[in-house]
Amino acid sequence: MGFLLKGAHVVDPALGIDDVLDVRIENDRIVEVGSELAASDGAELLDFSGKYLVPGLVDMHVHLRDPGQEYKEDIESGTRAAAKGGFTGVCSMPNTDPVTDTGSVVSYILARAAEVGHCRVYPSGAMTHGLGGEALSEMGDMVERGVVAFTDDGRGIQGAGMVRTCMDYGKMFDKVFMSHCQDESLVGAGQINEGPVSTKLGLAPWPAEGEEIQIARDIDMARLTGAKLHIQHITTERGLNLVRAAKQEGLPVTCEVTPHHLLLCDEDIDRTYDTNLKVNPPLRTKADLAALRAGLVDGTVDALVTDHAPHAAWEKAREFALAPFGMTGIETSLALMLTHFVKPGIIGFDRLVELMSIVPRRILGIKQVQIAPGSLADITVFDPTVVWTVGADGYESKSSNCAFHGRELTGRATDVFVGGAMSLREGSIV
Ligand SMILES: NC(=O)N[C@@H](CC(=O)O)C(=O)O
Numbered sequence: 001m002g003f004l005l006k007g008a009h010v011v012d013p014a015l016g017i018d019d020v021l022d023v024r025i026e027n028d029r030i031v032e033v034g035s036e037l038a039a040s041d042g043a044e045l046l047d048f049s050g051k052y053l054v055p056g057l058v059d060m061h062v063h064l065r066d067p068g069q070e071y072k073e074d075i076e077s078g079t080r081a082a083a084k085g086g087f088t089g090v091c092s093m094p095n096t097d098p099v100t101d102t103g104s105v106v107s108y109i110l111a112r113a114a115e116v117g118h119c120r121v122y123p124s125g126a127m128t129h130g131l132g133g134e135a136l137s138e139m140g141d142m143v144e145r146g147v148v149a150f151t152d153d154g155r156g157i158q159g160a161g162m163v164r165t166c167m168d169y170g171k172m173f174d175k176v177f178m179s180h181c182q183d184e185s186l187v188g189a190g191q192i193n194e195g196p197v198s199t200k201l202g203l204a205p206w207p208a209e210g211e212e213i214q215i216a217r218d219i220d221m222a223r224l225t226g227a228k229l230h231i232q233h234i235t236t237e238r239g240l241n242l243v244r245a246a247k248q249e250g251l252p253v254t255c256e257v258t259p260h261h262l263l264l265c266d267e268d269i270d271r272t273y274d275t276n277l278k279v280n281p282p283l284r285t286k287a288d289l290a291a292l293r294a295g296l297v298d299g300t301v302d303a304l305v306t307d308h309a310p311h312a313a314w315e316k317a318r319e320f321a322l323a324p325f326g327m328t329g330i331e332t333s334l335a336l337m338l339t340h341f342v343k344p345g346i347i348g349f350d351r352l353v354e355l356m357s358i359v360p361r362r363i364l365g366i367k368q369v370q371i372a373p374g375s376l377a378d379i380t381v382f383d384p385t386v387v388w389t390v391g392a393d394g395y396e397s398k399s400s401n402c403a404f405h406g407r408e409l410t411g412r413a414t415d416v417f418v419g420g421a422m423s424l425r426e427g428s429i430v
């Protein structure tokens with residue numbers, strides 16, 4: 001069993017490859033990369049001319065909602081949506097029900113992913129019991145069952161002492177600590193970014209400082225404990241500058257940004273009053289957006305993630321203040337990045353691959369995939385020229401709370417291989 005992938009434009013910055021090449025897959029591995037490779041017995045030939053072929057994309061921030069909130073998403077539908085979006089793997093967040101804070105929940109997620117998944121699932125586990133911020137989760141048990149990272153995503157840990165305890169104890173496992181930064185005493189019932197728009201709309205304000213204070217604090221805790229720190233869904237210029245300074249200091253600090261925080265700002269809420277734009281942390285200002293874009297280009301931003309946060313239509317159909325935070329994103333992120341950053345030449349395909357494939361694996365400590373013989377055949381193929389409309393053919397996700405619904409985008413994943421098996425073929429789930 002195998003495939004001969006013909007004539008794709010292969011981009012793998014880790015190897016310095018940026019060329020039209022053929023790739024041969026046998027079983028779960030890449031076995032040959034070169035020009036004009038000859039077909040072999042039993043291998044299926046796929047013509048990828050005009051397409052790009054890159055190491056499989058990994059989204060390191062995804063809410064699969066399983067166990068517990070399967071009416072929003074489950075492991076089958078969430079990984080199906082991921083494959084449709086071009087991903088070969090996702091890191092699942094622990095704000096499930098029950099919370100992913102014990103080994104048995106981790107084992108459930110991995111077993112279910114093996115059974116029904118359309119891509120790999122790399123589970124993260126909670127830092128504190130029940131995301132309560134009061135007591136340690138069962139970190140060692142979860143590491144034994146396969147978590148790749150720790151995070152209380154969905155909530156900020158309120159006490160600096162608790163963050164320190166988590167890091168001091170948990171750093172022996174050599175996993176990254178990922179911080180959702182939100183000071184509840186400042187944010188309170190905040191709905192959108194604090195500024196003229198929140199005043200005009202009469203929506204409770206969420207100050208930038210409610211995020212930045214915990215970014216600064218967690219960098220201090222990483223320095224104090226020696227633990228690896230990753231700032232999740234960063235949204236403000238000052239927050240990004242804190243990460244920039246930590247890196248200059250040589251601390252093991254990384255950060256991620258979402259397409260929505262790169263492309264939308266609080267003024268878009270004024271324009272649309274769309275609850276799909278209600279997200280945690282909130283859409284910030286135009287100036288923040290520009291700062292995040294600069295960080296994407298200069299390397300301060302390490303990873304591009306979606307924070308795919310599915311919610312049922314009826315939940316988002318409520319008054320703004322009652323609607324839950326979050327938007328879906330896993331079916332649109334590659335296309336948004338191709339359309340708004342690669343096509344206009346703001347970043348190259350090589351930087352895109354770093355942001356969406358290589359660096360997420362590095363941060364999570366997952367073995368790299370390379371377009372080279374011997375590597376696992378986790379591969380993403382996309383057409384950078386196809387024009388399509390978001391949501392026109394529905395979504396693979398169970399939820400449709402997509403802030404980009406109806407937008408025309410250029411570029412889309414066409415084929416995805418996970419361990420040498422196709423999970424997306426010519427744009428359709430296998
Ligand atoms: N991002 C969101 O707006 N919502 C996330 C929680 C989170 O990522 O903090 C969710 O679980 O719905």
Ligand SMILES: [Zn+2]
Nearest residue numbers: 153154180280
């Ligand atoms: Zn979060």
Ligand SMILES: [Zn+2]
Nearest residue numbers: 093153154307
């Ligand atoms: Zn999240």
